[in-house]
Amino acid sequence: MKNRPATVSDVAALARVSTATVSRALNPASAELVSIEARERVFAAAAELDYTANHAARSLKTRSTRTVAVLAPEFANDFFMELAEGVERELEISGYMLLVASSVNSQAEEAKRLALLSRRLVDGIIVIPAGPRGEHLQAISDRGTPVVLVDRLVEGAHLDAALSDNEAGAAELTRALLSDGFSRIAFVGGDVTISTARERLSGFARALAEAGLPADAGSTRLGGMGIEDGHRRMDEILRSDDPPQALFAVNLLVHLGMQRRLLEAGKDADGRPVSDRFVLASFDETPYSPFLPSCRYTASQDAAGLGAAAARLVLERIRARGHATGFAAAPGTAPAPAEARIVRLGTTLIRHPRG
Amino acid sequence: MKNRPATVSDVAALARVSTATVSRALNPASAELVSIEARERVFAAAAELDYTANHAARSLKTRSTRTVAVLAPEFANDFFMELAEGVERELEISGYMLLVASSVNSQAEEAKRLALLSRRLVDGIIVIPAGPRGEHLQAISDRGTPVVLVDRLVEGAHLDAALSDNEAGAAELTRALLSDGFSRIAFVGGDVTISTARERLSGFARALAEAGLPADAGSTRLGGMGIEDGHRRMDEILRSDDPPQALFAVNLLVHLGMQRRLLEAGKDADGRPVSDRFVLASFDETPYSPFLPSCRYTASQDAAGLGAAAARLVLERIRARGHATGFAAAPGTAPAPAEARIVRLGTTLIRHPRG
């Protein structure tokens, strides 16, 4: 117990070969250069000593960790974590490992941890941005660690990204409500500094316009992306005169907050639940959506697909970086950086029977 | 763009000092040993070059990463991720960073990734075990990387752990149903190879016994911890003759599966939802619990608290390890390893008005 972990030299000594041979034998890529005999002795010794390579030392030398990080605003968020699982499955195919870190919903922390991660802990980073700016992300990318965005875009960075087609999804959701006969629809929640909210609002507005309706048909109530915000907006709606019957929630959390407020509202004088007065459509499907009383439509995002797409993007950048020469380009002729690629994934309209 | 990141030597050259001085100046612990002048020149140079320490090199030298990992069976699980956030908040206090990795619900992967993580990527590991055995965890711990268990215990390892008081929580939940007048209660779901399920079943049985009821009052239906399992068990219950009215779900997923089956069942001949025929109690509270039709009681676990407790346990071990001498103890007198400590956290009974 408490033995200091074995090193290559330990293995070399036990196997009666040099450390170079140990390294070669243990590394699949170079194992063929070692005689069968030596190789077996090395394997035996390694097993005997329970040897595992020191990751830090190896990556210091090879400048590669075969590891990618996902930096998410928070851990306890199903959407982010399903996305992470999508990343993981894709990475596995290429023999990479995933590490997830949190930016604690703060751009400052995001910058700090990004810097830490980028210095030889991981080969590439997939970021779900915590805020609207991206200069710090661009900086890390410029210094050689590929950075890919998912879910949201940011200002001030020109990076690869995997995103849902929020505009189209929102338009589809809106059209579904329209074709159910609702002509007054309120868009609820949404922080316009966040790209997803902007895109969804834009899709909503487009669908209304296409139907010949004014964009404000339904006293839209912007503001916020969290549970509390949804709760507050719903409260306002309940207090307002002649509120619209159809409501479009910008995301899951706002949706949940709204439903909570409706649950609190209980029943009408005539004994019918207040929630029956409304029909909701919302971005994001969850296992619980069928249980939310007035939820009729959701636009389900392919979280895992976004993750997988993002993973493919980083892996490509990581491999490309490998080919980069150390030579400085002639002054003024910096090689045009490959265009930032944006992958858009469609959403799926889901109808819930009860809503 | 694409400058190779600056190193200590780069900074040293620009600041016209030695690398040792750079290291000292940049390291808060030793910064006072450097003259103000030199320190400022170093800071200026570091800022100028946008220097960030290479984590791999540093940890290779210092044998410390100021990082702790959480290894969870999966990412997309609210309970695990809230637990991770608890860990993170506690680590932050001590200036440690959190990395989360997944064991993909496999003991084999768990062992592999644990080994990887333990080799200089992190100083300590908090594991939510993926399976019933723990020899591989013990092995890592024995080799010097502190390992702490959370949520579940395993056979074959003698490690610190932070756990919910499942036995008491289950008893409390059962008593609540009993005092509501139900004398036939079925325990639904539960894999007896998992310690949490065993403990909950035991608490359930104890509460029944204390009430003078036989343990099988209610045709208990064990088996499984996932959504599908809950769905299947509920299906069986619906098909059975004279099923018990009160049901105890072993955890959130089983609970959700049961509710799903009830939702599918729709309404009775008399127009009342089938879900009205049952009253459920379940481990694990979520933001969605109030919306689950027949959910009357939940035993809410303090996920973040478990994480924080586990974090404190690893940090203590990490610090203790620092004091360990390199000297081998006299043969036969290996210092008695400090007892493995088990922290138990209470659960909170929540009553849901509608259930």
Added chain:
DNA sequence: CTGTTAGCGCCTTCAA
């Protein structure tokens, strides 16, 4: 107060 030196554990030419 500062610089020189020597590795941490690993991989990778370069010679043999």
Added chain:
DNA sequence: TTGAAGGCGCTAACAG
């Protein structure tokens, strides 16, 4: 096919 040697970037003695 193998070994010797150097160095990745950093820090911790040890001198000065």
